[in-house]
Amino acid sequence: MPIPDATQTWSGRINPVTLGATPAEGGTRGRTVTLGGEAGIAFLSSDGETPHPPAIALDVLDTTPVGWPEPLREVYGDVWSEPAGWARRAADLGADLINLRLLGTHPDEGDRPPEAAVETVQAVLEAVDLPLVVWGCDVPAKDQAVMPKVAEATRGENCLLGAVTETDYRTLAAAAQAYGHKLIALAPCDINKSKQVNILVSDTGYPLTNLVIYPTTAALGYGMEYVYSILERGRLAALAGDRVMAQPVILDVGYEAWRTKEARTGDEAAEVWGPIGRRGPAWEAVTAAVLLQGSADLLVLRHPEAMQAVRQTIGELTAT
Amino acid sequence: MIVFSERINGMYRDVRSAIVERNPEVIQDLAEQQLAGGADVMDLNVGPAKGDAVEHFVWLARTVHEVTDKPLSLDSAKADLLVQVVPRVRDALPDTKLVINSCTAAPSYMEKLLPVATSCGAAIIGLTMDQEGVPGNVEKRIECGATFIMTALEHGIPIDAIYIDPIVLPVNAAFKQQQFVIEAIRQLSIVNDPPPKFIVGLSNVSQKCRMNRLLNRTFLVMCLAAGLDAAIVDAADDELIAAMISAEVLLGKELYSDDYIKAWRMQRGLPAQVEPAQV
Numbered sequence: 001m002p003i004p005d006a007t008q009t010w011s012g013r014i015n016p017v018t019l020g021a022t023p024a025e026g027g028t029r030g031r032t033v034t035l036g037g038e039a040g041i042a043f044l045s046s047d048g049e050t051p052h053p054p055a056i057a058l059d060v061l062d063t064t065p066v067g068w069p070e071p072l073r074e075v076y077g078d079v080w081s082e083p084a085g086w087a088r089r090a091a092d093l094g095a096d097l098i099n100l101r102l103l104g105t106h107p108d109e110g111d112r113p114p115e116a117a118v119e120t121v122q123a124v125l126e127a128v129d130l131p132l133v134v135w136g137c138d139v140p141a142k143d144q145a146v147m148p149k150v151a152e153a154t155r156g157e158n159c160l161l162g163a164v165t166e167t168d169y170r171t172l173a174a175a176a177q178a179y180g181h182k183l184i185a186l187a188p189c190d191i192n193k194s195k196q197v198n199i200l201v202s203d204t205g206y207p208l209t210n211l212v213i214y215p216t217t218a219a220l221g222y223g224m225e226y227v228y229s230i231l232e233r234g235r236l237a238a239l240a241g242d243r244v245m246a247q248p249v250i251l252d253v254g255y256e257a258w259r260t261k262e263a264r265t266g267d268e269a270a271e272v273w274g275p276i277g278r279r280g281p282a283w284e285a286v287t288a289a290v291l292l293q294g295s296a297d298l299l300v301l302r303h304p305e306a307m308q309a310v311r312q313t314i315g316e317l318t319a320t
Numbered sequence: 321m322i323v324f325s326e327r328i329n330g331m332y333r334d335v336r337s338a339i340v341e342r343n344p345e346v347i348q349d350l351a352e353q354q355l356a357g358g359a360d361v362m363d364l365n366v367g368p369a370k371g372d373a374v375e376h377f378v379w380l381a382r383t384v385h386e387v388t389d390k391p392l393s394l395d396s397a398k399a400d401l402l403v404q405v406v407p408r409v410r411d412a413l414p415d416t417k418l419v420i421n422s423c424t425a426a427p428s429y430m431e432k433l434l435p436v437a438t439s440c441g442a443a444i445i446g447l448t449m450d451q452e453g454v455p456g457n458v459e460k461r462i463e464c465g466a467t468f469i470m471t472a473l474e475h476g477i478p479i480d481a482i483y484i485d486p487i488v489l490p491v492n493a494a495f496k497q498q499q500f501v502i503e504a505i506r507q508l509s510i511v512n513d514p515p516p517k518f519i520v521g522l523s524n525v526s527q528k529c530r531m532n533r534l535l536n537r538t539f540l541v542m543c544l545a546a547g548l549d550a551a552i553v554d555a556a557d558d559e560l561i562a563a564m565i566s567a568e569v570l571l572g573k574e575l576y577s578d579d580y581i582k583a584w585r586m587q588r589g590l591p592a593q594v595e596p597a598q599v
Contacts (some may be wrong), residue, residue, distance in 0.1 A: 192577050193577070195576070196579060
């Protein structure tokens, strides 16, 4: 029986979004990273090209993490009290980008003022020459005080700033527009809201082509299927020509994977599960590898072994 | 859905006198209104304007092309006229996509117009009728449609350049015909894989009816549910376009968002507009 030709032609294409800026482009980064640009379903080269394979950012916090499991302490424990040193470690481990979270600005987690956040971001920029993703603390009132300052201080660096939502988007969109940064558009697990956030942000005059979608993330065993179906639905709409949904996607895999009991439980309580040093990174890598199939352009990870495994998977899937 | 704008038609008095007087402003204003409403293809019909119909068509096509690069649909029931018009417009506007509107499934029509479609690289609309006239049932529509699709394919016209029009008749004069149109779309979808595109001349359904706009948009939604791809409509009728977009969202062809009508317009690069009266 002949194999039927299942090749599909798509009218849409994912927007390419470049992060970082070299000195020639007005920034200080050693190189830039471009996300998106796909002309077909993830890793189906017969459908259309994937000009920019998915990129990986490693997590850096502006405050010493609380409760991170042993495998992560082994990698970062000696540097994690100081963000610049932590970022340097992440760069040495081979990250494409640094994912900096300003958690210490949270009113309940230190309430660091905007000036302190700016100092942290500047220290990280000086320590490494990778493009930066910068998130606030997820308290809108505080983020609206902190993030415009961060945007101003990093003018020209073409960072990816997070995140705008259906209810809070004007301040951050204005700051990103004024200082030339890209934006993360967040809509938790809701494809229709995701489209709506993009429309609202676009209404402020911020270009749709500078957005990256964050549909939130779930780990293996914790509702990942739901996120997967949302990823897939959004990508199919974009490829079918829905320009409002044609943004690359960022997924926060590390945070989700390392919250699971499978990745966190110590060996004494989970002997049959195998050693945590393998279990945690494996949980992170498998979550990432599966979500990649649903279409993800930027993965935020934590453990270097997970990063290595995911890179190898991407390499095998994009090999020609 | 592919929106063919119907307004530039010599049946309207303002268009007819603009054609005869060679007044581009009237035509271009109408074209701009249709484009602002979301028209994808500009249907042009010189109607009963006095004078040389071929020259009228060429002037109309050039005049509309001055304000848009969108495809032009050259609309006449006279095959002999289209045979002259299409090559002339092709020469005048070599890079513009053209649609021939329309050709019946009668051999005498297809012999004339299908070679013109091939040689001019134009799409063509086939009516599900032949020399015996408009069918009063589904079966004859299917037969004519299938004949047209097969003959057009034999002439080397690609399937995505073939439109089938199952012929809409006024509801006040022919009350069962609307169901036949819907059934014909359903059945003709399986004649060829992939299927041709289906198109209707929508406002025929409500000719001389008092609530014509309500009938138009209701019938459009019914046809879309059956698999309609295109319609010749008044693109400046906001409520009609809103109903069409809503149907496409409900059919899963467009992704829902609270501002889905605005999203549809954004995707066409159209400026946002005030939403139609609380829908």
